Amino acid sequence: MTDLSLTIGYDDGDIDTNASGNPHLNEIVQQRYSRRQTLLGGLSAMTTAAFGSVLLSACGGDELDDPGVVVSAGESITTTAGKTVTLNGVAGNNATTSGFTQVSGPTVTLSTAGGVTTFVAPAVSAATALVFRFSASGKNGQTSSADTTVTVNPATLAFTAVSKNLNDVVTVPEGYSVAVLYRLGDPIASTVGVYANDGQDTNFAQRAGDHHDGMSFFGLGATGSAPDANNNTRGMLVLNHENITQAYLHQAGATTVAGRRPEAEAIKEIEAHGVSAIEVTRASGGAWSYVQSSALNRRVTPNTPIVINGPVRGNAQLRTLYSADATAGRGTINNCANGQMPWNTYLTNEENWAGYFRRTAGDAAVRTAAGLAKQNVSLARYGVREGASGNYGWSTVQPSTAGDTRFAKWNATATAGVAADGSADFRNEPFQYGWVVEIDPFNPTAAPRKRTALGRMNHEGCWPGRTIAGTRPAFYMGDDAQNEYIYKFVSNAAWADADASNADRLAIGDKYLDTGTLYVARFNADGSGQWLPLVFGQNGLTSASTVYPFADQADVLINTRLAADVLGATKMNRPEWTAVNPVNGEMYCTLTNNSSRTPATTDAANPRAYTDPKLPQGDVVNADPPTSSQATRGNANGHVIRVRENGDTTEATAFTWDVYAFGSGADLDRTNINLSGLDATNDFSSPDGLWFGRNTNVTGQVAPVLWIQTDDGAYTDVTNCMMLAALPGRVGDGGTRTVNNTLTTAAGVTTTSTTTTRIGAAPGANLKRFLVGPKECEITGITSTPDGRSLFVNIQHPGENGNAGNITSSWPASQTGQGGSSRPRSATIVITKNDGGIVGI
Known part of the structure; x- marks a missing residue:
């Protein structure tokens, strides 16, 4: 028998038999005092319910009167870059303050209004987690907090593609709205009346011009006279007016009396060309308008005084009756694409200027007799043809004021028996055109400057490459004509970041645009290429050249095309707009089309020559062979080429290179024509306008959005012209393709060839149709506010095939639901997202 009294004995419960880890009450109290903020800030709702406020105040004292704040940071969120994210923090009723802070991930700007916190999801290249902490304080300062995670995926083109159509309105995706902002004839001075649009209006020097084209938005500061790069509600909108639809400008169309154009009609037509610079504002409700009475409003027309800058300034070939010392000129004309400089100026580019000049028979002989025979070579190369009467016949006007030479300047015929140096007539006026022109949007009294170092051609775009401190910047350009070239200009001056905010903007333009090296591109079959320098004395650019005897560097620049011929540059399919990816610096250029491209003249960079059937109602797709009335030939649908500089530097x-995308109808042969595999959501023809989103918002960051606009004649039986959005990847993301070309001429002659090209990855869902314009228009010109929430687009020459007696479009009246038949007007529109988000993503 065991003696239990020796081992057990009596106890009154004073023995610890609880081996669990649960806390003692005194430990809780001790923690309450030693970790006061942690306990009060972090007590869960369950703990509060279990113990109540009695526990928190049991020991007395004011600091124990507050039971703490219960908080929730909301559920985790998954979104895509560019979307507006709303954070859902909730605090108990006893909270005195609350708010979100960012804990981790790419830094974003939090905005809180009315107790709601939002931010724009940042640009990312892969799924990225951002953590946010919601904190709330009680009346005694005790703080509670909770975290939530937002996972951001890369941006997508988050809209449903617009269908091809032939409607007389601008069609955009569901969830977007279109507003008309600035139309042909709109007054830009307080004293000018509303545009009647009946052909009787005058004074286009103070009205919006015609054929709206390239365009840039510059944020305007509070003082109303200086730039503010971050202003999204007030700015200067600068846009080109390339040409006119003459039939609608006058009451009953243009007239000629006894072989002469009336002065008033000619003045109207001349003034409707050029550039507009207007102040625009956005109201608190979101609506945009232009400020008619703004002191900054300005029209630059073909009559505006111009300063000639750069290496050609003062050269004898630019002497005229107006400027005997060749340092000045009048105006700019046929302004197509544009450039926006990092120092807040605007570049406008003179494209199809040659056709405006009269050059009567016998002119060549007069020049030869004066010792200027080589001018005939130059004029022929640029298309100033002997025997040409000049667009719109302006040189025929008999001015009402003696000594008025505004009309005579369009007659480039050399007058026999007068000064052979050109100072007594306007034989040299064509040499004053074909340049890049710089305008200061913030100084309406400053004369625009022609930047002759950038060469003379049918200038289309002129877009700057990335600006990197210490690196010489480049500016990329196309020469818009069949079989012309792509160029870049590299400044002699290395970029300095301080120049972006210099108040003397045109002086900064002098620094970067007046001295440097102009290059032309040669594309090789192996996907490589060279920039060939157009420098006098090098590579055959001498007085001994059999193509053209160059006298000096000014002569090389005046005759850029001839110099590029000598160097063996690659003939391209109408190089038009250029655009530069703001992240990786790659340059894109639209090659709109080329009806003269044949199988025998295809090359790696221009690999297609084919017959593209037109499809009038009732015809068979790809009828073989199509009749001449149905078909376009050569490279009718165009393509977009892209260039990656060696070392990713503008100085390379x-x-x-490769081809980003080939234009084509979705139904055409995918082996030899529709090489990019386009479908009904993204097929297009004749790419023209080109622009990347700004690097101040997600559309210009990490994987920027590329906007492509069309100017088409080959696909207009199926759809009006359009605009597409793309996420384009980069050079080398595809491979090589072999194209078997077959082209049948109108006479029934068939030729063939085989060409190997380099093509980017098929765009697929990363290319979508975003907009279709009204009847007979071109979509051209695009820019946005810095935040990307307002997109400005130009609609050019709607109803261009009609006239006052046969109106073929009533846009923009048709856009706003106005009934009846109204003369069409080129106009700028603003596209916004109904939810206030960033356009396109």
Whole structure:
């Protein structure tokens, strides 16, 4: 028998038999005092319910009167870059303050209004987690907090593609709205009346011009006279007016009396060309308008005084009756694409200027007799033809004021028996055109400057490459004509970041645009390329050249095309707009089309020559062979080429290239024509306008959005012209393709060839149709506010095939639901997202 009294004995419960880890009450109290903020800030709702406020105040004292704040940071969220994210923090009723802070991930700007916190999801290249902490304080300062995670995926083109159509309105995706902002004839001075649009209006020097084209938005500061790069509600909108639809400008169309154009009609037509610079504002409700009475409003027309700058300034070939010392000129004309400089100026580019000049028979002989025979070579190369009467016949006007030479300047015929140096007539006026022109949007009294170092051609775009401190910037340009070239200009001056905010903006333009090296591109079959320098004395650019005897560097620049011929540059399919990816620096250029491209003249960079059937109602797709009335030939649908500089630097003299996308109807042969595999959501023809989203918002960051606009004649039986959005990847993301070309001429002659090209990855869902314009228009010109929430687009020459007696479009009246038949007007529209988000993503 065991003696239990020796081992057990009596106890009154004073023995610890609880081996669990649960806390003692005194430990809780001790923690309450030693970790006061942690306990009060972090007590869960369950703990509060279990113990109540009695526990928190049991020991007395004011600091124990507050039971703490219960908080929730909301559920985790998954979104895509560019979307507006709303954070859902909730605090108990006893909270005195609350708010979100960011804990981790790419830094974003939190905005809180009315107790709601939002931010724009940042640009990312892969799924990225951002953590946010919601904190709330009680009356005694005790703080509670909770975290939530937002996972951001890369941006997508988050809209449903617009269908092709032939409607007389601008069609955009569901969830977007279109507003008309600035139309042909709109007054830009307080004293000018509303545009009647009946052909009787005058004074286009103070009205919006016609054929709206390239365009840039510059944020305007509070003082109303200086730039503010971050202003999204007030700015200067600068846009080109390329040409006119003459039939609608006058009451019953243009007239000619005894072989002469009436002065008033000619003045109206001349003034409707050029550039507009207007102040625009956005109201608190979101609506945009232009400020008619703004002191900054300005029209630059073909009559506006111009300063000639750069290496050609003062050269004898630019002497005229107006400027005997060749340092000045009048105006700019046929302004197509544009450039927006990092120092807040605007570049406008003179494209199809040659056709405006009269050059009567016998002119060549007069020049030869004066010792200027080589001018005939130059004029022929640029298309100033002997025997040409000049667009719109302006030189025929008999001015009402003696000594008025505004009309005579369009007659480039050399007058026999007068000063052979050109100072007594306007034989040299064509040499004053074909340049890049710089305008200061913030100084309406400053004379625009022609930047002759950038060469003379049918200038289309002129877009700057990335600006990197210490690196010489480049400016990329196309020469818009069949079989012309792509160029870049590299400044002699290395970029300095301080120049972006210099108040003397045109002086900064002098620094970067007046001295440097102009290059032309040669594309090789292996996907490489070279920038060939157009420098006098090098590579055959001498007085001994059999193509053209160059006298000096000014002569090389005046005759850029001839110099590029000598160097063996690659003939391209109408190089038009250029655009530069703001992240990786790659340059894109639209090659709109080329009806003269044949199988025998295809090359790696221009690999297609084919017959593209037109499809009038009732015809068979791809009828073989199509009749001449149905078909376009050569490269009717165009393509977009892209260049990656060696070393990713603007200073490079070599590059690699591929074709981003080939224009085509979705139904055409995917082996030899529809090489990019386009479908009904993204097929297009004749790419023209080109622009990347700004690097101040997600559309210009990490994987920027590329906007492509069309100017088409080959696909207009199926759809009006359009605009597409793309996420384009980069050079080399595809491979090589072999194209078997077959082209049948109108006479029934068939030729063939085989060409290997380099093509980017098929765009697929990363290319979508975003907009279709009204009847007979071109979509051209695009810019946005810095935040990307307002997109400005130009609609050019709607109803261009009609006239006052046969109106073929009533846009923009048709856009706003106005009934009846109204003369069409080129106009700028503003596209916004109904939810206030960033356009396109």
